[in-house]
Amino acid sequence: MEDRENFVVEVNSVDEARHIGSLRWSVEPTQIDIEIVDEGKRLFGILGKKMRVSISRKQERPGAVATDFLKDLFSRMDLSLEPVLTEGSNLDIAGDDAGIVIGRYGDTLKAVEFITNLVLREAEPGNRVRLDSGGYRERRQESVEKIALAAAREARRKGHPIRLEPMTSWERRVVHMALKEWDDVSTYSVGSEPMRRVVVSPVRKGAQKPDLAHRS
Numbered sequence: 617m618e619d620r621e622n623f624v625v626e627v628n629s630v631d632e633a634r635h636i637g638s639l640r641w642s643v644e645p646t647q648i649d650i651e652i653v654d655e656g657k658r659l660f661g662i663l664g665k666k667m668r669v670s671i672s673r674k675q676e677r678p679g680a681v682a683t684d685f686l687k688d689l690f691s692r693m694d695l696s697l698e699p700v701l702t703e704g705s706n707l708d709i710a711g712d713d714a715g716i717v718i719g720r721y722g723d724t725l726k727a728v729e730f731i732t733n734l735v736l737r738e739a740e741p742g743n744r745v746r747l748d749s750g751g752y753r754e755r756r757q758e759s760v761e762k763i764a765l766a767a768a769r770e771a772r773r774k775g776h777p778i779r780l781e782p783m784t785s786w787e788r789r790v791v792h793m794a795l796k797e798w799d800d801v802s803t804y805s806v807g808s809e810p811m812r813r814v815v816v817s818p819v820r821k822g823a824q825k826p827d828l829a830h831r832s
Contacts, residue, residue, distance in 0.1 A: 621672060621673070622670050622671060622672035623670070623671055624653060624668055624669065624670050624671075625668070625669060625671060626666040626667070626668050626669075627666055627667060627669060628666055628667075629667075630650050630652075630669070631645075633648075633650045633669045633671055634648045634650060634671075636671060637650075637671040637672075637673070640671070641673055643673065647673060647674050648671060648672070648673065648674065649671075649672045649673070649674050650669050650670070650671060651669060651670040651672075652667060652668075652669050652670075653667075653668040653669060653670055654667060654668040655667050679701040679705050679707060679745060681735070681736060681739045681740055682699070682705075682707060682732050682735070682736055682745045683699050683701060683707065685732060685735050686699040686707065686709070686728075686732060687699060689728075689731075690711075690713075690717075695711070695713040695716060695717065696711045696712040696713045697709050697710070697711035697712075697713050697714065697717055698710055698711050699747075702748075705743065705744065705745045705746065706745065706746050706747075706748060707745055707746070707747050707748070708747075708748050708749065708750070709725075709728075709747060709748070709749040710749070710750065714749045714750055717749055718749050718752050721756075722752060722753075722756055725747055725748075725749060725752065726784055728747060729745070729746065729747040732745055732747065733745065756787070757790050760783070760787050760790045760791060760794075761790060761791075761794045763780060763781075763791070764780075764790070764791040764794040764795055764803075764814075764816070765794065765795075767780055767816040768795050768798055768801045768816050770816075771801050771816045771817060771818045772800055772801060772818055775818055776817075776818070777815050777816065777817040777818070778815070778816045778817075779806075779813060779814075779815050780813050780814045780815070780816065781813060782807070782810060782811045782812060782813045783812070783813060783814065785812075785832060788805055788812070788813075788814050788832060789832070791803055791814045791816075792814070792832075795816065799819070800818060800819050801816055801817065801818055801819055802816075802817050802819050803815065803816050803817070804817070805832055
């Protein structure tokens with residue numbers, strides 16, 4: 617039998633079908649869905665044809681793997697936190713210890729998000745989650761935008777580039793977007809992760825700003 621999303625087999629019982637499915641995908645029998653295609657004809661309820669069933673894996677809701685991982689992680693760390701799935705693949709971490717998981721400038725939240733996505737890379741290739749806690753990301757975005765605007769004004773006034781603090785790729789994107797309409801300043805990133813940062817530089821008259829796609 618080919619390893620695909622579902623397949624049809626002949627079995628004596630639904631339990632046997634679940635067992636076959638659990639062996640195929642190395643999961644618990646409870647993670648297997650069974651659909652009876654043909655019950656077969658039996659003589660006196662004992663002898664007869666085997667039933668034909670379609671076996672498939674249950675589709676987990678988006679974010680389930682990340683949610684389970686975080687619950688286990690917070691439990692091991694003895695933290696009072698609960699990951700809650702919001703829109704898309706976003707998870708909001710709520711609880712009494714929310715301040716701990718955010719950390720200074722969101723450093724701890726970034727680290728937990730990085731580890732969670734490493735786990736997802738193995739379990740759900742191609743899927744990623746974004747973590748938040750009590751609207752911290754929105755507040756951080758507003759803060760980064762203010763930093764960007766202040767740096768742009770300073771670069772324009774002093775006439776030389778202003779180097780910002782190291783930021784994540786998301787925060788750097790916020791800076792680039794906040795200043796994309798400024799004709800007299802440009803932004804670009806320098807350095808390597810995790811110390812990569814944005815430079816806000818004045819633009820001379822007649823010079824062309826670099827494309828946003830090349831400023832990450």
